[in-house]
Amino acid sequence: MINYIIKRLLTLIPVVIAVAIVIFTIMYFVPGDPAKNILGQDATEEQLQRERELLGLADPYFVQLGKFLYQLFIKLNPGTSWLSGFPVMTELRVRIPRTLLLSFLTMALGVAVGIPLGVTAAVNQNKLPDKLCMIGSMTFISIPDFWLALEAVILFGLRLHWLPTFGMSSWKCWILPVVCGSLPGIASNARQTRSAMLEVIRSDYVATAKAKGLAPGAIKYKHALPNALIPLITMMGGHLARCLGGSMILENIFSMPGMGMYLTTGITQRDYPVVRSVVVILAIVFGVVMVLVDIVYAFVDPRIKAIYENQTFNLAFWRKRKDA
Amino acid sequence: MKLTRRDFLKVSLGGAVSLSASMLLAGCGSGGSEKQTGHTKIKVGVSGDPKSLAPYALGNDARKMICFHIYQAAMHLLKAGDTPIPAICESYEMDMDGATVTVKLRDGIHDHDGNPFTASDLAYSYNTTKEVANSASYDYFTEVKAIDEKTAVIYYNPTDIVKRNNVESALAQGGVYMFTQAAWEASEDAMVATPVGTGPYRVSSFSVGAKVILEKVEDFWQAEAGYEVPRDYQANFDEIEISVITEVSQIAIALETGDIDASANVSEQDITLFQEGGEHADDFKVVKNEGFLGYFMTFNAHTELGGNINIRKAICHAVDLDGMINTLAKGEAVRMNAPYGTASSAGDYDPKWDEREYFPFSMDTAKEYLDKYLAESGKKAEDVVVKFAVQNNANCPKPAEILQAKLLELGIGVDMKVYDPATFNTILTEEDSYDFTMYCMGWNGVVNAWQLNDSSNYYYHFDKESAMYQELLSYTEPCMSRVTWTQEATEKLWQYVYDNAWVRGLYKNYDNIVVPKWVNEVVINFNRNCMYGSFVHD
Structure with missing residues (x-):
């Protein structure tokens, strides 16, 4: 199992390097002159040229790429923001926890509410709770979260004065972004859980459990739900990725200074070190989340664990053969 | 010990709950809504993230506005196109043939930490800014040398010194802010979050991308030395709380909910709410500039x-x-x-x-x-x-x-x-x-x-x-x-x-500046930045 985890983590390395090369190449070809953004419109051509040289933009593509990869992966230093002069890593250290917290809370709420709703809908198939859950899910899947966020700001901030609408100075500031961000997740989790549960509750072992006279709650949560979790875990990995992406919109709407806000201002101002670093870090986070999802499979489903262990065995066997 | 599937689920759930709780507590920090006491404080909303408060960084209007509260430049302009008036320096003299500008410092200058400011600090400010910023924005001068304790010479590029307005704007624009060598060397973050300037306000708190709180400098050198303080350097509030609100429509909402008192970034669509006849005209007024x-x-x-x-x-x-x-x-x-x-x-x-x-x-x-x-x-x-x-x-x-x-x-x-x-x-x-x-x-x-x-x-x-x-x-x-x-x-x-x-x-x-009714006069500096700390109020 450990070998499998190490192997999966090692496969992340080429993925992250590939992401770094792709984002570097995209930013290289994106129109917009960072030197002009820094110096302003009334800079002379000589000044612009000097600024480009200072930023390393005058070098050929491969030289720039080599310097970028060396700086990022060998020196582990993504450099400083061209516009603020502030080290990117220092800023990321402050911003990453905020984005991760927002994404994690959004996902946690989506799971904590969405799964029970889906279970309730499944065990009450075609009854009123099922219909209410599914109508609610369709509604929240269909509504764009940014629109919902703006409306929530007007209702809960402006009209009712219940909640603050921007910043992160108190715990109340997190309520609107987390709730607005999690509603689409709640909806999709509920739908997915319902469909997975519907398959499982028709299984023989559930019928056996019922025949044994087990309580309905025990059948639902101890026997049926764990078996319905596999597709849900896959979806949760994607959900966290979506939360990280969606946090950029939420951070901008609620003025929460996380990575999303940092990335969007970096893009508009052509602050390449910021954009490249944030994208690479997001790629690392996504990669790690996906590895975690795979590991979780093993704990939830013994069949998958057996496959992993088999892979481990094969790896050991291959090593022995190679040594021989 | 063997970890069963059920144990794993239990542990995961428990871990998730406790991690959420701890992250939430950690993320919330020590903030909390503060009560406004009288009009000793003004809460301001800006749409740009100042990112860094260091004296050498270039940046957006929000950063410039904050830096004008914290730092001073060599000379000062009351309005664009005017003749510069004294700030750190008493006077300046140009020698276009020699491409130099000689500046004479005033008496009694010290920074927020009490370090005395001399001509060598002025030279240090210029030269450090040029070196650290490493930007072509500072190509107009080659170096600055202190002649004695009160005199320094700025060496210009010959082609730049003859260009109209280059000298005056460079001396006053704030492209180079003044700080002492002692404060710079003592700073652990190159003054990014903890700047020590020479202006009427100092930074008491800086949360990256979220909030900056400025507090009045009680021993502001210009007032202490008996000089007449220009109106845009007068500290009329004890505290300025600057919130970064990147979504422009949120600025109007923040004004309406009382989270901020004033802002120069209200959108054209929302400005009517605060103008005469608008929904909030009783509490606010709009000053046009x-x-x-x-x-x-x-x-x-x-x-x-x-x-x-x-x-x-x-x-x-x-x-x-x-x-x-x-x-x-x-x-x-x-x-x-x-x-x-x-x-x-x-x-x-x-x-x-x-x-x-x-x-x-x-x-x-x-x-x-x-x-x-x-x-x-x-x-x-x-x-x-x-x-x-x-x-x-x-x-x-x-x-x-x-x-x-x-x-x-x-x-x-x-x-x-x-x-x-x-x-x-x-x-x-x-x-x-x-x-x-x-x-x-x-x-x-x-x-x-x-x-x-x-x-x-x-x-x-x-x-x-x-x-x-x-x-x-x-x-x-x-x-x-x-x-x-x-x-x-x-x-x-x-x-x-x-x-x-x-x-x-x-x-x-x-530019529409929305201010509360209790602000009697809005002060705008030569660079079109709102000098919130200098607003005259009840």
Whole structure:
């Protein structure tokens, strides 16, 4: 199992390097002159040229790429923001926890509410709770979260004065972004859980459990739900990725200074070190989340664990053969 | 110990719950809504993230506004185009032959930490800024040397010192803020979050991307030494709380909910809520201030259509400026009968230009010029398609659409493309990608506006060897040098530009500053930044 985890983590390395090369190449070809953004419109051509040289933009593509990869992966230093002069890593250290917290809370709420709703809908198939859950899910899947966020700001901030609408100075500031961000997740989790549960509750072992006279709650949560979790875990990995992406919109709407806000201002101002670093870090986070999802499979489903262990065995066997 | 599937689920759930709780507690920090006590404090909303408060960094309006509260420059300007008044320095003297500016310091200067400020600190501020920022913005000087405790010499690039306004604006603009060597060396973060300046406010708290709190410096050196403090350096509040609100529509909501007291970043759509007759007019008022940004059209000399005077004049006369101003700014904007506005810091703006006829809107005149072009080129109107590059900002696309409609009415085609500002800058450098453009810019004056033409040349794409370009230079060069400049020279340049329709000034917006009713007077500095700490209040 450990070998499998190490192997999966090692496969992340080429993925992250590939992401770094792709984002570097995209930013290289994106129109917009960072030197002009820094110096302003009334800079002379000589000044612009000097600024480009200072930023390393005058070098050929491969030289720039080599310097970028060396700086990022060998020196582990993504450099400083061209516009603020502030080290990117220092800023990321402050911003990453905020984005991760927002994404994690959004996902946690989506799971904590969405799964029970889906279970309730499944065990009450075609009854009123099922219909209410599914109508609610369709509604929240269909509504764009940014629109919902703006409306929530007007209702809960402006009209009712219940909640603050921007910043992160108190715990109340997190309520609107987390709730607005999690509603689409709640909806999709509920739908997915319902469909997975519907398959499982028709299984023989559930019928056996019922025949044994087990309580309905025990059948639902101890026997049926764990078996319905596999597709849900896959979806949760994607959900966290979506939360990280969606946090950029939420951070901008609620003025929460996380990575999303940092990335969007970096893009508009052509602050390449910021954009490249944030994208690479997001790629690392996504990669790690996906590895975690795979590991979780093993704990939830013994069949998958057996496959992993088999892979481990094969790896050991291959090593022995190679040594021989 | 074997971990069963059920154990794993239990542990995961428990872990998730406790991790959420701990992250939530950690993320919430020690904030909390603070009670406002009287009017000793003002809460301000800004739309830009200041990112760094270091003296060497360039940045947006929010950063500049904050830095003007924390730091001082060598000299000070009360308003653009004025003669500099003393700040850190008592006086300055130019030697254009030697390309030097000699500055004399005032007495009793010290920073927020009490470190005395001498000429060597001034030299250190300049030289460190140049070295650390490592930006071409500071190419105008080579180095600064302290002569004695009160005197320093700034060595300029010879070509820069003769350019009009370069010396005054460089001394006062805040491109180089003053700090002591002792404070710089003691700083652990290069003053990014914990700056030690010489201005009337110091930073008491800085949360990256979220909030900056400034507190009044009780022993501000200028007041302590008995100097008259200029009104934009007077600290009339004990505390300024600056919140970063990146979503502009949220600024109006924050004002309405009382989370902030004032802001200069309320959108045009929301401003009516706070104006007379608006929903919140009882609590707020809107102060209008002529903005720094001007809106313009320029033509590309390289393309056949942009380089043709009849096409240029046809387009200039098809501009329904009143329609644009009514649509966009509800009739409230300053018309610009020049390629720059009254905020020109070069001081070469002539108010009599306001009275002049300036490309009066007339579709008949536009048609006449178009017919002249069609006659000389042998083309049909429907074969003429002008490429129109528009900068995507809050104000350009709508007027551009109005102009597009008028040009279509003339019978010519318009290939209009709207670019985000960073892309737009690149588009301007491509000589075949547009015939004319519409954009906004903070002009410093006619001198700087046409200096572009001489150096980077990227708006107009003139052939530098052409007679047309040489003729243009003969008008611009006298205006660019403080040795040869006269108002008459500027007047001649204005006339030349108008006759050839190379640039058409459009308008300047007003900046709307929403303040509570208890603020009696709003103070704006020469750089068009709101000096919130200096607001006069009940």
